[in-house]
Amino acid sequence: MNLNLSLLQEKHINQEIQITGSKSETNRLLLLQALFPNIQIENLSNSDDGSVMQLGLSKNSGMVDIHHAGTAMRFLTAYFASQEGKNVVLTGSTRMKERPIKVLVEALRDLGADIVYENNEGYPPLRISGKKLKGYKVSLPANISSQYISALLLIAPSLKYGLELLLVGKITSVPYIKMTLSLLESIGATTSFEGNTIKVEPKERVGDTLMVVESDWSSASYFYSIAALSDVGSQIKLGSYKASSLQGDSVLSKLYEDFGVETTFSENQITLTKTKETASAYIEYDLSNAPDTAQTIAVTCFGMGLGCHLTGLHTLPIKETDRLDALRVELTKLGAEVDTDENSLTLRPSNGIVENVAIDTYNDHRMAMAFAPLALRTSLFINDAEVVSKSYPDFWNDLKTLGINIKEV
Ligand SMILES: O=C(O)C1=C[C@@H](OP(=O)(O)O)[C@@H](O)[C@H](O)C1
């Protein structure tokens, strides 16, 4: 499905949108619920990644296909490895078979797991024969993906002796590790994170516990971008959000002040208000703690004609696509002057946008959603727009409610 987004003429926006639950919190809580069935979950994500996680957890044998879902791939690897009697082949999309998993497999093997690579060493698919894991202490590199660490931490309370992780190298995407630990604490597990060492105590049972998932902050980023590109006075209300979030991407409420967007928190809702034209002339952020916001922020800067230097992007090449490359190619098509290296992106201030460009999305939901807000500045096309369902199936419908004219072509 290719979409044409025509230039939004009326840029004064006043709208309220309900966003689905965080996919990161959802996939953690689904795994914890599989280990501790007394956990109840509300406001689950309706994303594809949440569905494949749920389906995967219901299997005991055979093929488990998690499509494009990185968290499901990593979390289910740890889960199945620790479940005696479950024997599965865990696989995913073509791209998933290119996303590395060796660090996690080696850590699990050190704990006693039986995991074999079906095709290429270091990559899915994996043949996993579940076992009671006997180990309790392991060290692993922490600079490639925090998901390996979260995967181990999620099964940690169910291990006989708990778990002690020694993290080697610079720790990346730290808020996601802290989210995992906070959720473990919420179900009554004891954890500690000091320096490079994380410890989780074993836990036999969790009593009745209701966990309410906060809505997804990465999904909110697209509305921050729209607010930034709208007229002063525009307001977008988003639910259900909290002032104290477990999601690192909630840093958006601070970052977008630089784009003239103020955030106010009320009961269960945030209000984004465009209060002034941009406050900063040049944007410099280290996004190693919020990698999923990089595409949104780069496109906001471009749409507003601002230069930027975004660093801490070393994890982007191994996500749904090589996001640094994809950003460079698509922004260049729109007339941007952009450079990337292995961990940063630099954009020169621009004063025009090429009209009617067709943005390729590379099987990456965030490519589609990050470029959509440019409809406030120009008419553009988004190719293979259905990719958004990975995290936000209602995205295009929600965008229409803002007055953006979207036509299938
Ligand atoms: O743990 C999580 O839920 C996630 C961690 C991050 O990945 P990395 O740790 O690989 O950067 C993030 O990009 C991803 O969307 C979700």
Ligand SMILES: C=C(OP(=O)(O)O)C(=O)O
């Ligand atoms: C990187 C992402 O997801 P995952 O790694 O879980 O596939 C994302 O949603 O931006």
